[in-house]
Structure formats: C-alpha cells, structure tokens
Amino acid sequence: MAESTPLVRIEGLYKSFGSLDVLKGIDLNVQQGQKISLIGPSGSGKTTLLRCVNYLEEPTRGDIYIDNELIGQRLVGSTKVPMSDKELARMRAEIGMVFQRFNLFPHLSVLDNIILGPLKVQQRSRAEAVEQAEDLLNKVGMFAKRDAFPEQLSGGQQQRIAIARALAMQPKLMLFDEATSALDPELVGEVLGVMRKLAEEGMTMIIVTHEMSFAESVSDQVIFMADGNIVEQGPPRQIFRESRIERTRSFIRAVQEH
Amino acid sequence: MGYGELWEATHVELLAAAWATLQLAFGALVIGLLVGLLVALARLSKSRPLRRAALMYIEVFRGTPALVQLFIVYFSLTEIGVQFSSFQAAMIGLGLNAAAYLSEIYRAGLEAVPKGQVEAAQAIGMPHLKVLRWVVLPQAIRIVLAPIGNVAISLLKDTSVASLIAAPDLMLRAQDLSSVYFMPLEIYILVGAIYFALCYPLSLGVRLLERRTRH
C-alpha cells in the first residue's frame, strides 16, 4: 500500500535563540491519523519543535509543510519570503493547539471562548457556532459550565474547554504542549480522557508530554529527544521497553523510577 | 534673524537663567527630600493625629495645582507678615509640593523591603535600630533612587511655573527676550531645547537606574 503524503513534513529544522541552539536538525513526518508523542528531558527542544509546527516559533533554518503547503514562508521563484500574517493565520486555523497554561480568554464566557474562532475567523453563523460549541462541550463533559467564566473553573475544566475551543475550528491536526503539566494530579485524568477519546476518533495528534503511560498507550510513534536532536523514534514498545540506545534507556529508567 | 544669530545674541542670558532654574530645582528638591521625610515619619507614626495631619498634607498638596500652591506661598502669606521673594516662594512652594510625592515614595520604599528580612534579622537578635540601619535602609534606598530621580526631573520642568509668579527662571527670561527681539516662537523653541538638554540626560540616567535596581 503506497504511503500517502504526510500531513506534517519537517525537513532540516534548526532553531536557535541567540547563541543557544535548541533544535539541531530535525526531520520528521507525521501521517494523517497518526498520534505522535514527543518525550525527553527539559531543554531537549520538544516544545520548541511543536511550536514550530504552527509557526509560533520561527525556524532558523528548515522547512515545515502542512498538507504539502509550506508554513510561514512562501516560495517566490527560488527564494523564500515570509508569509503574510493573513496567510499564516489561515494555515494556523487548520491546526489546533492546546497550551500548558490553557490560555482561555478571561474576559469571555466559556461559550464565547469556543464560538469566537468559528464566528470571527471562519465567518460561520452564530447559530451554527453555538450548536457546534454545545456539542463539543458535551463531548468534553463541560456543558453545564457554558455560561461560566474561566476564573471560576478548575485547571482540568479549563483545559478541557481549551481543547473544545481548539476543536471548534475543525482542525486537521492537534498539537498538545504539555497539556497536563500544570494540573493538580487528580485533574490530569479527566484531560487525558478527552485526549484519548480524540485519538480514538482518528485525529492527527502531536503530543509533548511527561505522562509516559499515556504516551505509551495512545501513540503510534514515540519520539525521544535530547539536546535538540531526535535520539530515537519508533513504536511505543520499542522506545519504552526494547530500546537499544543507552540514552533512551537511561531516560526511561529515570522517569519510571517514580 | 535666524536661530543661529538669535542664539548668539541671547545664549548668555538664557544659560544664566537656566542656571537659576537648576538652582531653583535643586533647592526645591532638598526641601522636598527633608520635608517629605518628616511627612513620611508622621504618616508611619503611632500617633493618630500625626498620621491624620500627614495624610491631609499629602491629600492637599497632591490634589491642588503647583501653581496655586505658589500663589498662596507668595501672595497669601503676606497677610501674616511673611514676604518671600518670588524665587524663594517658588522654591518653597515647589519643595512642599514635591515633599508630598516624596513622602509616599519613602513609604513605598520602606514597605517594599521584604518583611521576611526584618524578621530574620530580629530572629538573630538584632536590635531594632540596627535592623533599620543595616537591613531596611540600604534596600529601601536602592528602591527609592529611581522614583526620586523622576521627581527631580518633574521638578526641573515644574520650575517653569515659577515664571507665572515672576520668579527669575528660564521661562521668565524667555518672556523678557521675546519682547526685546519680537521672535517669541524661536525663543521658546530655544528654551524648550535647553530644558530638553537638561532633562533628557537625567531621564536616561533614571532609566538606567531603574534597570539596575530591578535586580
């Protein structure tokens, strides 16, 4: 069976912040429907890599293609030119992101948080946007809170709404940036539950996480990163249980010691 | 007459007046620093009437224009037999005005010193005065330096108000020269440039201070 074009294609990605090299040459493909987990120690560059996918970070070098379209840059003849803000926004609308600190809009109600994108960016009708929002709220188990404001909600509740907000844009791809790292332990489960459901429905997901058992059970591919490079990539079993690379093994050992 | 020629003709007088302005600002700053300290101490004292008096002082001097305060010091006090020169009245008025702001700056500086430090010093048995001298004050001083700098810059600009009670400052000199050379716009622009030359380096300095003391 021929492999279709990857939904996400990362080629030769380098990213430096000043003199600090955070990504040192990343090549990665993500197929439609795949769930990829990025794991690794702090400073390994996994969050930076994720943020390059929707161009929240501008690569120092390298290309990223979303559904075969170059993101953040345009090819004019043979030179690469920065993409216009409008074009970039259009591409970003098709990629959903869930942040570690939720980043819900505090001055808007839960419902308004979710319908804002469909209304103002996708120009959908209010009735349609509200209907979809309510469906999503049901899906993440937060329908009762539709008129509440973010500050009245717990972290786990806010994050579930953040996921609904991202899904409201009907993205092709969902990026999770340590979605549960800022949550109290007892609230982590409810968010992972939503992510798991999403995975089962076939969403393409790139997940940066410290939740190893979750990564193991949900992912098709696990990527272990350290010092700005991909050290090892493979199915969960290979990374978590059968790795032949010492660096990977010592990391897995260290995190499972808890 | 172009700017060059005008400057040639007037710069001696303008710079002399600028010097007077600097003296006025400096004098007012000194008065403000001293009176402000008294007001701050009263504000933080244990005596309720003293605290009330300090609060009223601050409220009145921050709630009324500096110009009105200068009027009162210069004109009204004559009724009780006190007559200051316009220069003195300006220095006193501006100084008392600055004192209200400075006292709040002192208070903020003292309160910004983390309580934990004071408690730690007391816990090792340091007497109260020593705590003040060695723990609180050095830090408070670092915190207040930049805000005091900002007050100084404001004072420099506020001295222009003294011209309205005919105190011999830069703006008054500009007024005189305007009637001599009939080029008010050019003269006031030159004067503006002089004020800028005095204030801008100060504000750069204060900004440097702010950056340093943020650590």
Next chain:
Amino acid sequence: MFDSIALNKAIDMLPYFLNVLGIGALTTVGLTFAAFVVATLLGFCLALMRLSRSRVLSLIASVYLEVFRNVPILTQLFILYFGLTYIGITLPAIGAAIIGFGLNGAAILSEVFRSSIRTIDRGQSEAAYSIGMTRSLAMRMIVLPQAFKVAIPGMANFAIGLLKDTSLASAAAVPELTFKARMLVSETYQTNLIYFLLAMIYLILSLILSHWAARTERRLKVVKEH
C-alpha cells in the same frame, strides 16, 4: 488683624466669588475633558506605533515621547500658541490649550497604554493566533479589551494630573478656574479667601475624579464576575 468689618465684607462677596469661580470650574472641567479625549486617541495611536514591528513607526513614536516628556508643558503651550499664529491659524486660546494639553498628554498616556498591553500575557495572543486570528484581530478582540481594564488606574492618574495642569492655561488668558481667581484677586484684593476657595475647588474636583475612577474600576471588575 481679623477686622470684623473686613471679614464681613469678605463673606458678603462669597456668593459672587463662588459664582465666578464656578464658571471658571466649568471651563476647567471642559478643558480637561476635551484634552483627555485628544490625549487618549493620539496616545493610543502612539502606543500602537511603539509596539509595531515597523522600526520607522516605532522610532517616530519614541522621538515624540522623548520630546514631549522632557520639556515643560508651559513651554509647549507657549510654543504651540505662538507657532499657530505663525502659520496663520487663529484659534481661540482654549483651542490651543486643548491641543497643547492633548499633545503632551498623548505622550504620557501612550506609555500607560503600552505597558498595560505588555502586561497581557503572551499566551493570550498565542492562543488567539492558534485559532487562526491575525495579529490585528487578536489585538482587537483579545489583548485590547483586557489591557483597557489594566490601563484604567493609569488613565485616572493622568486625568487628575491634567486637571491640575490646566491651571497653566491661565497664562494664556484661558478663562478657566485659576484665571478667574487671579481676576477676582486683582478686582477685590481678597487674596486669602479667593486662593483658599481656589485650592478647595481643585481639591474637590480631583477628589470627585479619583472616586469616580475607583468606582469605574470596581464596576468593570464586577461585570467580569458575571
């Protein structure tokens, strides 16, 4: 010293004084309000210029700020006043005053706006971008509404300072409060009473302003807490 005849004379003139000063106070409030509006609109533009990615715009705004913040406002008023007559524009003195205070105030407010925009967490903008908002849409719908609430204390402080600064317009014969007071003093020589009333009226006006600002801030917080 406290001649009872003189005291009675002064008290008799009280209604007259309050009348004249009252009119002056209205002018002062009107002048303050008009200048505040000018300063807010222009200051907002300046803040956006400072924050823009265009180095040229940012530089222009910075230069504007430095000039207007390092020259006394009285000097600025005079330059404007004479400058306008120079280019042949005859404005009533109060018009020049509104422009002068507005231009100066814009420099001050632009810093208030700029810092309040910067206090809004970057995560908010990033979340907005991630749902496909352009920079300007994100600014309009997400950052500015939040920044506005943060800016209110700064704007209130500015307004009170502006109210006091309008006393300088008396030098240009604008018939505001201080000018009226000076007029009354030269008319009646009741220096103490008149300047006392003058100070009182400013005090009352600034207290009203600060209470009103505190109430507005509180009301905005309540509205959020639906």
